[in-house]
Amino acid sequence: MDSNDVSADLAHVLYTKDQIQDKIAEMAAAIDKDYEGRDILVVGVLKGAVMVMADLSRALHSHVTMDWMAVSSYGSGTTSSGVVRILKDLDTDLMGKHVLIVEDIIDSGLTLSWLKSNLESRGPASVEICTLLRKPEAAKVEIDVKYVGFDCPNEFVVGYGLDFAEKYRNLDFIGTLAPHVYN
Numbered sequence: 017m018d019s020n021d022v023s024a025d026l027a028h029v030l031y032t033k034d035q036i037q038d039k040i041a042e043m044a045a046a047i048d049k050d051y052e053g054r055d056i057l058v059v060g061v062l063k064g065a066v067m068v069m070a071d072l073s074r075a076l077h078s079h080v081t082m083d084w085m086a087v088s089s090y091g092s093g094t095t096s097s098g099v100v101r102i103l104k105d106l107d108t109d110l111m112g113k114h115v116l117i118v119e120d121i122i123d124s125g126l127t128l129s130w131l132k133s134n135l136e137s138r139g140p141a142s143v144e145i146c147t148l149l150r151k152p153e154a155a156k157v158e159i160d161v162k163y164v165g166f167d168c169p170n171e172f173v174v175g176y177g178l179d180f181a182e183k184y185r186n187l188d189f190i191g192t193l194a195p196h197v198y199n
């Protein structure tokens with residue numbers, strides 16, 4: 017193995033590439049059915065949602081437009097600060113649009129709770145959430161989430177868009193990190 021091989025940093029694989037792709041296809045089918053006859057504005061939350069956005073949007077058959085937001089609620093560590101800042105806003109006027117927020121993970125729920133209210137205040141026809149992962153045990157606020165891929169254990173996870181110190185986003189699976197990475 018290459019001494020810089022990323023797999024040496026992983027403790028467990030939680031969701032394989034195939035499991036993720038099957039789940040994305042399942043969510044896309046449910047979304048197509050629910051939005052039949054309506055265009056969807058999918059809003060990806062940078063940076064973590066890049067992989068889900070890329071795969072989910074390609075799996076959808078509905079007419080889709082795409083936009084991106086960047087918000088910050090985490091510092092350099094692994095716990096949410098609860099303070100959300102907009103780093104990049106949408107380019108799209110939401111008035112009358114069916115908005116589907118796409119996320120990689122809902123942990124405490126603080127980011128999405130804030131973001132959903134923020135987008136709802138802009139006059140859209142509807143705002144729903146699609147997330148690949150949710151940590152039920154970590155929830156600090158209740159949010160209505162229409163599409164959830166996996167309810168995952170309350171551990172810090174990486175891969176498929178999710179980072180630790182900006183690394184591991186490029187993995188095509190999701191896993192937990194070995195203790196030596198944190199030390």
Ligand SMILES: O=P(O)(O)OC[C@H]1O[C@H](OP(=O)(O)OP(=O)(O)O)[C@H](O)[C@@H]1O
Nearest residue numbers: 062063064090096122123124125126127
């Ligand atoms: O439910 P919460 O506890 O609020 O956590 C969820 C948020 O944390 C992650 O983003 P992060 O702030 O790590 O930024 P990134 O997407 O750029 O990695 C994730 O993409 C969510 O936006």
Ligand SMILES: Nc1nc2[nH]cnc2c(=O)[nH]1
Nearest residue numbers: 123171172173174178179
């Ligand atoms: N990489 C990563 N980012 C997060 N943001 C909120 N929860 C998590 C997590 O478990 N992993």
